[in-house]
Amino acid sequence: MTNTDTRLNAIRGSAEPKKHNARTIAALTSNPGCARRSVLDAASIDKQALAEHIGYPAAFGMSSFAIARGNAFEAQVKANGCAELLRLLRKHLDLPLPEVSYDDLNSVAGHETLEARYRRSRQLLAHAARSDQDAGTLFDHPLLRMNIGGREVYLEPDLVAFRLRDRFHVVEIKSFPVIDRRADSHKVGAAAIQSAVYVLAMRQLLEQLGVDPALVSHEVFLVCPEDFSNRPTAALIDVRKQLTVVRRQLARLADVGTLVATLPVGLTLDLLRDEEGEATRSVDELCAALDQIEARYAPECLDTCEMAYFCRAGARGHTAALGRSVQENLGGIDTVAAAIGLATDALAPDEHEREAAHVLRMAEHLRRECLGGAA
Numbered sequence: 001m002t003n004t005d006t007r008l009n010a011i012r013g014s015a016e017p018k019k020h021n022a023r024t025i026a027a028l029t030s031n032p033g034c035a036r037r038s039v040l041d042a043a044s045i046d047k048q049a050l051a052e053h054i055g056y057p058a059a060f061g062m063s064s065f066a067i068a069r070g071n072a073f074e075a076q077v078k079a080n081g082c083a084e085l086l087r088l089l090r091k092h093l094d095l096p097l098p099e100v101s102y103d104d105l106n107s108v109a110g111h112e113t114l115e116a117r118y119r120r121s122r123q124l125l126a127h128a129a130r131s132d133q134d135a136g137t138l139f140d141h142p143l144l145r146m147n148i149g150g151r152e153v154y155l156e157p158d159l160v161a162f163r164l165r166d167r168f169h170v171v172e173i174k175s176f177p178v179i180d181r182r183a184d185s186h187k188v189g190a191a192a193i194q195s196a197v198y199v200l201a202m203r204q205l206l207e208q209l210g211v212d213p214a215l216v217s218h219e220v221f222l223v224c225p226e227d228f229s230n231r232p233t234a235a236l237i238d239v240r241k242q243l244t245v246v247r248r249q250l251a252r253l254a255d256v257g258t259l260v261a262t263l264p265v266g267l268t269l270d271l272l273r274d275e276e277g278e279a280t281r282s283v284d285e286l287c288a289a290l291d292q293i294e295a296r297y298a299p300e301c302l303d304t305c306e307m308a309y310f311c312r313a314g315a316r317g318h319t320a321a322l323g324r325s326v327q328e329n330l331g332g333i334d335t336v337a338a339a340i341g342l343a344t345d346a347l348a349p350d351e352h353e354r355e356a357a358h359v360l361r362m363a364e365h366l367r368r369e370c371l372g373g374a375a
Contacts, residue, residue, distance in 0.1 A: 004257035008043040011260075013270020017044035020153045025146070026193040028249045029242075030304040035259055036295040037305060041148075042256040045269060047306035053271055053279045054286050056310035058302075070175040077173055077223055077232050082138055085171065088223065088234040089162065104140045114154045117143040122205060129168075129211045138162055144201035148253065157198050162221075170198045170220040171234075178224045178233055186303075188222070188237070195220040196242035218243060264292055298324050331356040 024041070031037060040047055051057055077084050081102050108120040121142035128137050139162075144155045162169045172195045176187045199220065203213035218240045226233035267289055271279035290310065297311040297320050305311075315321040319330050319339060333339050333356055341347030342357040343364040349357035 004260055007260045007263075008039075008256075010266075010268055011039065011263075012043040012045050013268050014273070015046060015049075015271065018046040020044070020146075020148045020155075022155050022157055022194045022197045025148065025155075025197045025246070025250075026190065027304040028253070029193055029245045031296060031298060031301055032245075032249050032252060034296040034301075034305075036290065036293040036307065036311070038253060038256055038259060039263070039293050040269075040307070042253050042260075043269075049271065049279075050269060050286070051306050051310060053281070054283050054290075054310060056307070056313065058306045058309055066175070073175045073225060073230060073232070074173045076230060078140065082140075084232050085138075085223065088221070088232065092221070092234060092236060100138055102138045102140065105143060106141050114143060114156075118145055118154060122209070125168075125202070125205060126209045126211070129206055129209065129215055144198065144205060146197075146201045146204060146250075148250065155198070155201055157201075166215060168202060168216045170195050170202070170216070171223060172198070172220060173223045176224060177227065178235075179227055183224060191222055192220075192237050192239050193242045193246065195222070195237065196239040196246050199239060200243060200246055267292060297321060298327075300324075329356070329359070 020041075028037070028041060040050075048058070086100065103124055105117055105121050105124070108116045121139070121144065124137075124139060125142060128139075141157065144157060145152055146155060147153075162171055172191055174187070174191050176184060199216055199218065202216045206215060207213045219236050219238055221234050222237050223232050223234045225231065269286060269289055270281060271286075272281040274280050287310075290307075291314065295307075295311045295314065297308070297315040297318075299321070301308040301311060312321060317336055318334055319327045319336060320334075322336075330339060332352055333342065338347060339360060342349055342353060343360035345361070
């Protein structure tokens with residue numbers, strides 16, 4: 001165990017490490033400049049429990065209705081040996097075979113342990129990768145494994161891996177609709193990042209097996225309901241950009257030692273749970289400890305991070321709370337008070353603030369003209 005591992009374990013305290021999944025890994029890419037998020041994720045801290053204890057709970061996860069709808073749609077796509085999925089794949093890949101083999105890896109010979117599923121997935125994927133036969137194979141819920149922040153974690157992907165002509169394709173099934181050939185861009189982007197995590201995990205597995213990782217295609221299939229029906233439709237998505245982002249952020253987690261070294265010795269976010277599982281740590285102590293880890297809040301954090309409400313409270317009065325575009329346009333003016341002062345000539349800009357001050361004064365002039373016209 002390295003010194004960094006020791007420090008991260010001390011920061012987490014007595015709690016069990018929080019397991020990562022594809023969604024949490026994908027969320028790492030949303031704000032790569034946030035030191036607080038990097039430390040909490042590298043230490044595998046349960047951010048939801050931490051946020052609830054300090055009084056800033058965040059509503060995360062899908063509703064029971066959305067989960068039931070998603071499960072029903074996935075079951076429909078995979079019914080009868082993935083008949084609907086095969087129809088879509090024939091359309092996009094010119095699938096030459098009327099049928100393909102199908103392997104359900106949700107359990108192995110009645111065993112549902114993670115290690116048993118991972119070994120079976122590894123065995124089947126290795127056989128398919130080394131086979132010289134042009135035969136398609138469907139793998140339902142293959143269990144993958146990745147190294148996240150120096151720890152091996154299992155991924156339980158909601159996907160099907162499809163092999164055809166020496167290429168593996170990730171198929172991601174989502175229940176949000178595609179209406180008139182258009183879908184919510186935010187949801188598509190999130191699905192692309194999540195699919196990139198699966199592609200990277202599969203490539204790492206093939207590399208461990210001594211097989212060319214490029215066999216896993218960077219083009220993934222996104223399957224969604226079409227229009228207002230439950231009939232599935234599919235589209236090819238290129239995730240090369242997302243792969244680069246995920247790799248960079250995972251490398252940053254692995255290099256978190258430099259960041260941890262700057263933190264005070266003895267810093268811990270342990271909730272100090274008692275025998276009944278209740279957190280006993282002082283809220284003031286925890287907040288003070290969190291404040292020693294620099295955060296980079298942006299409104300987008302509300303969709304991806306459990307600590308967003310706490311960080312938003314800390315960013316009140318700062319330009320970061322207004323969004324990244326505002327913060328970038330103001331060029332280093334960190335507080336709203338300073339921006340107002342520069343806009344109204346109450347403050348004199350320094351050498352680095354002159355350009356931003358000019359823009360703020362013009363905006364204030366236009367604001368006064370508009371208000372005067374309205375009056």
